[in-house]
Amino acid sequence: MTVANNELEKVIIQSVMEELAKKGLLSHKGKDQVMAAAMMDTPLVPNTESEEMVTFPPQEEMQISNPFNADAVKAMKKLTPARIGIGRAGTRPKTMSLLRFLADHAVAQDAVFLDVSEEFLRRMNLMSVQSAATSKDEFLQRPDLGRRLSEEAVKIVSEKCEKNVQVQILIVDGLSSTAIEANIPDLLPALIQGLKSAGIKVGAPFFVKNGRVWVQDHVASIVNSEVIISLIGERPGLGTAESLSAYMIYRPNENTVEADRTVISNIHKGGIPPAEAGAHLTDVIQQILAAKASGVKLNQQK
């Protein structure tokens, strides 16, 4: 009995067996046994050396078989990011549409549920503290806990952070750790450089795990900075999981409302590129410092 060690041999064995079975020279059971043995012995060594890999076809590719007007479908696909012109298998999506959807959702879920890596924080030289939410599950279900620091974090921030600086920068995972890892390496140096060139005194930035926007109010109450800025991961869509927002506020207190914050959102390579955002945020912070106000109050002064 020959061992089949590639697809071609398997096909050859199968057709021989089928011919024999047709001519009554081999029982169906016998044929199945031979085939099973041939399959079982097939060594499936993954070829990790090769550059070949499976990828998705380009999103703009029209997937409808025999459309009435192919050019019209192609033109339609250019007009919207919606998943149209994707064809069907019966009433169901084609395999590639299904897998692309699953991939986009997987990327979004990983951004929400995975933590920013320790290695990344080390590389960026960022001190890390945690909010009062002890896990992602708790963080997602209890927004109140993500709005304040844990007791341990309060102690660390009180001991290690410089007080009364002009600007304190926080990096907060929020709803996307992916947004942090994708944007901070370009954004943070540009922002610090910009602020320092403008002669603004900046405290050492640090990272808050499982944090929400309001955690900046708690930090500000400890470090007593004039302005506090949070660079925080936005809730991912299926389109991108890399979008980051910057929330800035001038001396928050217990009467602070949402409208007191200045927000720049959509920072990612497909929106406001991170390095460019660094320069833009520097300008905005200078305005806030000059006006001693942020949010709606800042806009009213303009």
Place this chain on the structure above:
Amino acid sequence: MILKAKVYNKIFAFQSLKEVMAKANEEKSGDELVGIAAKSASERVAAKLVLSNLTLEDIYNNPVIPYEEDEVTRAIYDGLNLRIYQEIKSWTVGYLREYILDHKTTGEDLTHISRGLTSEMIAAVAKLMSTMDLVFGSKKMRVQSHCNTTLGVPGTLAFRCQPNHPTDNIEGMLASLKEGLAYGSGDAVIGINPVEDNVETVTRLLDTVKNFMIKWEIPTQNCVLAHVTTQIKAIEKGAPVDLVFQSIAGTQKANDAFGVNAAILDEAFALAQRKGTATGPNLMYFETGQGSEVSLDAHLGVDMMTLEARTYGYARGYHPFMTNNVSGFIGPETIYSGREVIRADLEDLFMGKLHGLPMGIAPCYTNHMKADQNDQEMGTLLCAMAGSNFFMGVPGGDDVMLSYQDTSYHDDASTREILGLRPLPEFEKWLEKMGILAKGKLTERAGDPSIFDK
């Protein structure tokens, strides 16, 4: 009113009907967040046991939010048929459950007693029902409504085509609309969520869809889901509106946050009757969802499910053409997992139907929930089996404007074919004329938006 129960060797005592109602709920993150959920599985059952023994009169006498303080409570009590209520007020909630499920009880019977049930009574009985109870009970009830076409016809399942675009681009919206129609989606309504909530955008979208409906002779209704006050202004200026939309909630405080009240809704309904384009008599489209009161901090210590029932009590006075539930849209702090959202969808479908509302469900999810496409598809099939009048239709299941996932055009066609359901009759004829559908199945030509580009 007995508020104490013994579950084997443990005794549980409750302080109020409101507490019993909250603790009788299946687990949901929003009730946990507010701090009113049962602390243990045994306490949950004890609350259900207490609830099963309470009479409808006990519930009538103890509204979870006082009549004097809340417009929603007033709408519920003022709209009640007291004669029917008097006939059934001595029933216990446990008996009501068995009455609903009894073979002798018909959908007609349920529609009749519905008029004598307050929203809290309806929520209470749903708290005693399991998944299959809810499906069984929901399936009995068929609520029909009529705008330009009839929704809820037995044996049919309709869809809102939702061709949203992230910048309200008209041609981009039309592309998604054509794709949806080519899959047979759009018989409930062609409804667009605009990015810009202003009269000009709303009017442009309404005009475009209306003209498309006229050009292709599509028997359906149009709607743009802007704030009701924007739609009122658009109608005043002559925009063609079949259905007037608004999101509503189960407390006056939450509705204040939405910027609506009875006076505004009355005005909108009256205006749709006087200046709308539709035949009617049903001219309103409401959206609701468990947890909106929690996210607006307007829950007043009442559980999410009871508040959702109260929302239906508020809605029923306006005889809507469609009421759509979007519990999965609110977020993980109110509904965390696929399991929680499926449960909420089934509760809401049942509670809405028992209010006599033409219910549809959006078994949707956001990316920060622990739910995925498999959960959504399970929820969709269960709600379809339970006789949901309609679902949404979103290209590829991905709403590129609202950033959440909902039933796709593919899911729409699949659900019909799996369960042997048909489009609304007029719309089915139109689909056949267009060569999209034959004998209830998609044709070779279906799924091709370019059939509208001759």
